[in-house]
Amino acid sequence: MSNLLHAGLHRYLKSKLFWLAVAVTAISSYLWGYWCREAYFEDMIYFVQFMIFAVLFSLEVGREFDEGVFRNKIVGGHSKSRIYISEMILAAEATCLMFFISSVVFAVLNPHVISIIPAEIIIKVYINSLTANIICSVMIVAISCILQRRIIAVTVCSLLLCLCLYSLSGSVYWLTEPRFYEVDAESVYDNLGENGTLSDAAIEDLHSFDDGTVIKKLENGNYLVESPLYRNKLYTAFEYCNGYLNPFSNMVMNCDMLYTCFGDSILSEYQQDGNTYYETLKPYYESDAMKENLLNKRLLAAPFLIVAYSGIGLAVYKRRNFR
Amino acid sequence: MEYILTTNSLGKKYRHFHALDNISLHVPKGSIYGLVGKNGAGKTTLIRVVCGLQEPSTGEYCLCSVKNTDAGISKARRRVSALVETPALYLDMNAYDNLKQQCLILGVPSFDEIPQIIKFVGLEGAKKKTVRNYSLGMKQRLGIAIAMIGNPDFILLDEPINGLDPQGIIEVRELILKLNRERQVTVLVSSHILDELSKIATHYGFLNGGHLVKETSAEEINLACRKCAVVTVSDVKGLALVLDEMKIEYEVVSDTEAKIYEEPNITTLVTGLLKHNCELISYQQKNESLENYFINLIGGVQNE
Numbered sequence: 163m164s165n166l167l168h169a170g171l172h173r174y175l176k177s178k179l180f181w182l183a184v185a186v187t188a189i190s191s192y193l194w195g196y197w198c199r200e201a202y203f204e205d206m207i208y209f210v211q212f213m214i215f216a217v218l219f220s221l222e223v224g225r226e227f228d229e230g231v232f233r234n235k236i237v238g239g240h241s242k243s244r245i246y247i248s249e250m251i252l253a254a255e256a257t258c259l260m261f262f263i264s265s266v267v268f269a270v271l272n273p274h275v276i277s278i279i280p281a282e283i284i285i286k287v288y289i290n291s292l293t294a295n296i297i298c299s300v301m302i303v304a305i306s307c308i309l310q311r312r313i314i315a316v317t318v319c320s321l322l323l324c325l326c327l328y329s330l331s332g333s334v335y336w337l338t339e340p341r342f343y344e345v346d347a348e349s350v351y352d353n354l355g356e357n358g359t360l361s362d363a364a365i366e367d368l369h370s371f372d373d374g375t376v377i378k379k380l381e382n383g384n385y386l387v388e389s390p391l392y393r394n395k396l397y398t399a400f401e402y403c404n405g406y407l408n409p410f411s412n413m414v415m416n417c418d419m420l421y422t423c424f425g426d427s428i429l430s431e432y433q434q435d436g437n438t439y440y441e442t443l444k445p446y447y448e449s450d451a452m453k454e455n456l457l458n459k460r461l462l463a464a465p466f467l468i469v470a471y472s473g474i475g476l477a478v479y480k481r482r483n484f485r
Numbered sequence: 486m487e488y489i490l491t492t493n494s495l496g497k498k499y500r501h502f503h504a505l506d507n508i509s510l511h512v513p514k515g516s517i518y519g520l521v522g523k524n525g526a527g528k529t530t531l532i533r534v535v536c537g538l539q540e541p542s543t544g545e546y547c548l549c550s551v552k553n554t555d556a557g558i559s560k561a562r563r564r565v566s567a568l569v570e571t572p573a574l575y576l577d578m579n580a581y582d583n584l585k586q587q588c589l590i591l592g593v594p595s596f597d598e599i600p601q602i603i604k605f606v607g608l609e610g611a612k613k614k615t616v617r618n619y620s621l622g623m624k625q626r627l628g629i630a631i632a633m634i635g636n637p638d639f640i641l642l643d644e645p646i647n648g649l650d651p652q653g654i655i656e657v658r659e660l661i662l663k664l665n666r667e668r669q670v671t672v673l674v675s676s677h678i679l680d681e682l683s684k685i686a687t688h689y690g691f692l693n694g695g696h697l698v699k700e701t702s703a704e705e706i707n708l709a710c711r712k713c714a715v716v717t718v719s720d721v722k723g724l725a726l727v728l729d730e731m732k733i734e735y736e737v738v739s740d741t742e743a744k745i746y747e748e749p750n751i752t753t754l755v756t757g758l759l760k761h762n763c764e765l766i767s768y769q770q771k772n773e774s775l776e777n778y779f780i781n782l783i784g785g786v787q788n789e
Contacts, residue, residue, distance in 0.1 A: 169589035176578055230573035234631060237536045237569075238591050239562035483539060 166240055166248035174222070174256060183218040184260060187211065191264040195271030208291075208413035209327055211264065212298050216319040219253050219302040224312025246307055246479055250472050253299040261295050286457050287416045293464035294412035298323075300468050301409070304475025308482060326408045407467065412460055487514045489549060489639045489671045490535060496543035497530050497695075504530040506695040507544070512639075512673055512688070517665050519686030520675035521779055526692040528675035529570060532643045536567045549638065563591065567641040572628025576617040580608050580627050583616060587634040598634070606630040606660060622653030629660055639671045640664065646681055654681060661685055683775040693783050710778050713744040715769045723763030727754060741766070 174180045194207040226232045226249075235245050265288060305322070306315040405411045490512040497505040505527045512518045522528045533539045535546055537558075546553050551561035574583050584599045603612050606626040616624065625645060632640050642661070646654045662685055664670045676682045682689075689706060691698040718724045721740055728735045731753060734746040751768075758765050 165590055165592040169586055172582075172586055172589055173575070176575075176582055178577065225575075229576060230569075230571060231575060233536070233538060233567070233569055233573045234587055235590055236538055237562060237565065237567045238587075238635075239537075239559040240590070241559065 163244055163248060166235065166244060167251060169235075170248055170252040171255075174252060177222060179218060179221055180256065183214050183256075184263065186214055187260045188263050188267060190214075191267035192271065195268040207264075208294075208410065209323070211260070211295065212323050212409070213320065214260070215253075215257065215295070215299050216302050216323055217316055218256070219299055220306040220315035220319045221312050223249050223253075223303055223306035224310070224315045227307075227310035228312050242480055243476060246476050247472075249303050249307060250300060253303045254296050257295045257299040258292065261292050265291075283457075286461060290412050290457060290461055290464070291416050293461070293468070294409040294416075297409040297412070297464065297467050297471060300471045300475070304471060304479070307475060307479045310482070323410075326410050329404050330408060330410050330414060406460070406463055412464070415457060415460060486511075488512055488547075489514045490546065490673070492531075492535070492544065492546040494544035495531070495534065495541050495546055497527075497534055497539065498542040503695050505534065505541075508692075508695075508697045510690050510697060511700060512671065514638075514671055515665075515669060516671055516687045517661065517685050518671070518673045519682040519689045520673060520692065521677070521679060521682060521689055521775075522675070522692035523677060523783070525694075527695040528692055529643050530695075531692070532567065532569055532641050532673070532675060536565070536569060536641060537562060538569065563635065564638045565641070566632040566635070566637040566639075567643070568625075568628045568632050568645060569641070569643045572624045572631070574616045574624060574627060574631070577615055579615055580612045580630070583627060584630060584634060587631045591635045593635050602630045602633050605633070605663070607656065620653075622649050622656060625649060625653065625657060626660065629657070629664075633664070633668075636668070637670065639673070641673045641675075643675050644677075645674060646676065646678060654678075658685055679775040679779055691779060691782055698782055706775060706778060710775060711746055713746050713771050714749075715742060715744055715767075715771050717742050717766040717768075718758065719764040719766065720761075723758060723761035726761055727757030727763075730757060744771075 190207060190210045194210075232245060236242070301322070302315075302319045305319055306312070309315045309318060488511050490510065492508050492510045495505055495508040495510075496503065508527075508531060510531070520528050520531070530539070534541050535548065537553075541553070548558065549561040549564050551557045575586060578586065580603055581599060584602060585596055587593075588596055588599070603609055606629055608623060608626055608630065611619065611623060616627065619627065629640075629642070629645065632642070645657050645661070649657060658681060661672055661674065665672055665685075674682065674686065683703075683706075687703050688701070689703065690700045715738070716724060718741060721737055721743055724743055725735070725737060728743070728745065728749075731749060733749055736744045736746070738744055755765060
């Protein structure tokens with residue numbers, strides 16, 4: 163295995179495509195960081211990053227099969243499984259490198275964001291982002307190993323990522339059914355009362371959802387959100403699974419967490435009763451236990467997902483004959 | 486005789502198609518084994534199975550004295566290398582990096598051998614060029630160079646001269662002979678260009694429709710393909726007496742026909758035959774090539 167990893171590292175370091183992907187990651191991270199600092203918190207960066215993975219890994223792994231180089235490995239006494247696992251490990255290493263670049267560029271450009279958000283949360287968000295990136299890479303490598311043709315692999319992986327992103331667009335946030343109302347930036351800004359509860363006017367306003375969503379005030383002071391969509395069990399099941407299995411959902415969760423903690427740069431200058439936006443929000447995001455619990459759950463689920471995706475990929479790949 | 490590869494009733498089936506059927510092959514150590522067969526005869530499939538690229542459907546094989554079902558087969562494969570179909574190369578790397586990559590795959594600790602191998606295959610002039618810009622012959626030579634990494638005992642070459650120009654064919658042929666003579670590497674070469682194969686092979690296996698039709702040595706083939714004259718006479722006994730008198734090597738084929746393996750003096754032969762009241766009906770020079778031998782062999786099988 164170590165021989166395959168050494169050889170793979172040599173291959174990646176010699177690959178122009180790899181260095182191009184690193185450069186694109188650095189540039190896009192810089193643009194993202196700059197955008198977040200100067201305008202508002204834009205969360206589409208993860209889609210760009212995932213697409214970079216789709217192109218890089220499907221082309222890198224696909225060429226092993228297209229150019230027939232995997233034959234040298236098999237003839238050299240390496241098993242199919244070892245080749246597959248080595249490709250997974252290499253992709254994870256490359257992902258970590260790109261994630262590191264991206265994180266450093268963002269942190270350098272936005273030190274104020276990092277300083278505001280509690281350290282524990284930012285560490286969890288970073289780890290969750292990294293594992294989501296690795297899950298995405300693992301999916302791409304597994305598909306590329308199964309398809310064994312780089313052009314088909316890059317097309318399928320790109321389409322799959324678009325589908326994953328699209329499937330989340332219909333999600334009603336965090337899929338806890340029934341769920342408690344979350345204190346998000348807009349509601350806080352517009353509707354939060356002095357004691358941290360929603361005003362009756364706000365509840366009235368929120369009742370006017372087009373899709374029939376109803377918000378009820380509970381005796382314990384929480385708010386219950388009931389959406390008619392969740393009464394459809396199949397839809398709920400799909401949304402629930404999608405929320406955990408789709409690596410984009412981790413990224414959306416992270417961005418939401420950061421947004422809750424940080425908000426927009428424009429809002430950051432807003433002053434209310436002499437307090438800045440951050441100071442107004444601080445008590446709420448610090449007490450947002452539900453969202454943090456969800457983040458913890460995702461962190462626990464991530465290793466299982468990595469093993470599950472790579473395991474399913476290995477089982478299918480082993481059944482395939484080499485071209 | 487010690488064998489580096491033996492197969493026992495090896496078979497490979499794709500759904501309802503038998504690509505290999507009951508193949509029992511024996512490749513002697515130190516030989517250049519020519520695997521002969523038409524397109525689709527099963528040559529590449531056999532090489533792919535032996536290399537581990539595909540699993541056999543039936544039977545087994547023994548590589549470097551290790552059975553394919555034994556745990557040690559992975560180790561045994563490290564003594565074997567192969568060039569299957571097209572050379573497996575990283576097109577955006579140069580020759581040195583491709584060879585370094587193979588060293589890393591095999592866990593060869595030192596890269597010192599690489600310049601020697603590049604020289605051995607005659608690619609010193611192009612070592613900095615990316616493989617994408619190589620000619621087919623250069624790629625083929627680099628493929629063989631990759632197969633040489635780690636000093637293997639056995640190299641399998643699948644159609645190594647396919648698509649090469651005459652110069653390229655000569656170069657690859659010389660390379661195979663050099664490998665066999667200077668490095669004592671056993672080489673299995675598959676080809677349907679029999680003329681080329683006949684210049685290097687010491688042993689042959691003939692495949693047709695997934696079956697091993699015949700396995701033989703180059704000496705036996707040479708004997709079968711010897712240059713001769715087929716003489717048809719009224720009485721072969723008279724001809725035999727004359728040829729004995731002339732001390733010429735011959736072989737009686739039938740009551741009226743014999744093969745003569747040396748060039749006789751025609752006047753002496755005819756005079757001798759007249760003396761024994763034997764009439765010369767026809768005299769035909771025959772030079773049977775490996776191709777003819779193969780066609781006859783395959784034809785014979787197909788007619789059965």
